[in-house]
Structures are given as C-alpha cells and as structure tokens.
Amino acid sequence: MAGWRDPRLWIGVALVAVSVVVGARVVGGADDTVAMWTVGTDLAEGTEVDPSDLVARRVRFADPSDAELYFTTGDALPTARHLARGVTAGELLPRTVLGEPDDETPLVSVSVPAVQLPPSVSAGSVVDVWILPASGSPESSKAKLAVADVRVADAPRGSADLAGSPTDRQLVLGIPDDGANLARVLTASGDGRLMLVGRG
Structure with missing residues (x-):
C-alpha cells in the first residue's frame, strides 16, 4: 500500500495521461486538413491552367469556410480555365481566378x-x-x-x-x-x- 503513496508513481501516471491527451489532439488536428490544389509554377494572366500545373497539398484553415474560396482536389475543374490574373508557385488556386480568355485586350x-x-x-x-x-x-x-x-x-x-x-x-x-x-x-x-x- 505504501507504493500508492509514492509521488513518483503519480507523476508517472500524470505524464502518461498528458501524453494521451496531446496525442489525441495532434491526431484530431490532422483530421482538420483539406486536400487543396496549389499552383506548381508561376503562371501568367491569360494562361490556360492544365491539371499538370497543379500540385495537391493538405491545408488547415483557421476558418473552415475559407476552403470554399479555393479548389479542392475533389473538385472538377471548369471547362473555362484561363487565368484572370497571374498566380505564383505554391499559391492556392482561387475559384474566382478561372474563366474565359480575354481576347479583346492586346x-x-x-x-x-x-x-x-x-x-x-x-x-x-x-x-x-x-x-x-x-x-x-x-x-x-x-x-x-x-x-x-x-x-x-x-x-x-x-x-x-x-x-x-x-x-x-x-x-x-x-x-x-x-x-x-x-x-x-x-x-x-x-x-x-x-x-x-x-x-x-
């Protein structure tokens, strides 16, 4: 019975409990990431985006609703895929940046x-x-x-x-x-x- 009063035992139990809690939070946090499309290289305005230009990357958003502003790897890319502005390597692909080509501006x-x-x-x-x-x-x-x-x-x-x-x-x-x-x-x-x- 004296062993249960040994403070070293309770310190060990506390450390195990903390490890379990921290591990659970880390695993739970990993589940918050979303697989998004990012741009593999710099692409100029007017470029038609090809699937080969994109790289999958898991991203965690502070506000989950922000993910709706960009293309996830589960989304089908639109038929009109010309860039309305230039994008840089590593940038998430915004939904609003793709569309029909601008043939009027030289x-x-x-x-x-x-x-x-x-x-x-x-x-x-x-x-x-x-x-x-x-x-x-x-x-x-x-x-x-x-x-x-x-x-x-x-x-x-x-x-x-x-x-x-x-x-x-x-x-x-x-x-x-x-x-x-x-x-x-x-x-x-x-x-x-x-x-x-x-x-x-």
Whole structure:
C-alpha cells in the first residue's frame, strides 16, 4: 500500500495521461486538413491552367469556410480555365481566378528601367503606366499618365536583359488600344521612358 503513496508513481501516471491527451489532439488536428490544389509554377494572366500545373497539398484553415474560396482536389475543374490574373508557385488556386480568355485586350512586351519599376510588381499586379519626358525636353515638362489600371500579364525574371541592358525589366502588359495608347507606350518603351506605379 505504501507504493500508492509514492509521488513518483503519480507523476508517472500524470505524464502518461498528458501524453494521451496531446496525442489525441495532434491526431484530431490532422483530421482538420483539406486536400487543396496549389499552383506548381508561376503562371501568367491569360494562361490556360492544365491539371499538370497543379500540385495537391493538405491545408488547415483557421476558418473552415475559407476552403470554399479555393479548389479542392475533389473538385472538377471548369471547362473555362484561363487565368484572370497571374498566380505564383505554391499559391492556392482561387475559384474566382478561372474563366474565359480575354481576347479583346492586346498583350504587349515593353522594357522598363529597373529604377522606374516597383520591386513588388509581378504577374497579376495592376499598375499605372507613366511616360517620362524625352531627353532634352524643357525643365517644365512633366511625366504624363499614359494608361491607368493596366494588368501585368507576365514579368519574367530570367529575361531582364532582353532589352539590351541588365538594368531593364521586360514585362508583358495588357493595354487597351484606343488608337493611341499602344503607340505612345511602345515608343516610350524603346526610349527607356516608361515608369510603372503599382496599384496592387
């Protein structure tokens, strides 16, 4: 009977009980994860998502209802699978990002000096495109807004020197053509006079 009064025995019993409780919570928490589709590589706006572009990943949501905003591995992907914005590797695939392709907005490749481009700009960003005064312009000349709310369709890091300078970035922008926008932007791109202002 003295053994039951040994504090070491009760400490051992307590440790076993704690281990059982913690183990049960860990196992129970694992059951809260949901198998979701994530994007395997960076994909630009307008890209048609192929099932091979997706990677399954188990995710635990603080609010279970948040899972409804994204595609689970059990969902059938829609027939219209073109991206309305760029997505990055590892990102969950939102339900609202897939749809029909936008065939009306021309996509143009432009060169932008790195110092005139926010570092956070990437595929899917929305920017305002400004044109800086030409060299030799009067001091009173100011930068002019060429077109607002432009979607960056692609911003490849590996092609930064395509414009002939390692300090330039090559971007693909979706620029609505009103008869003058494209001409102004492309001319300024060739002269290194484009500046982008990020909007999100």
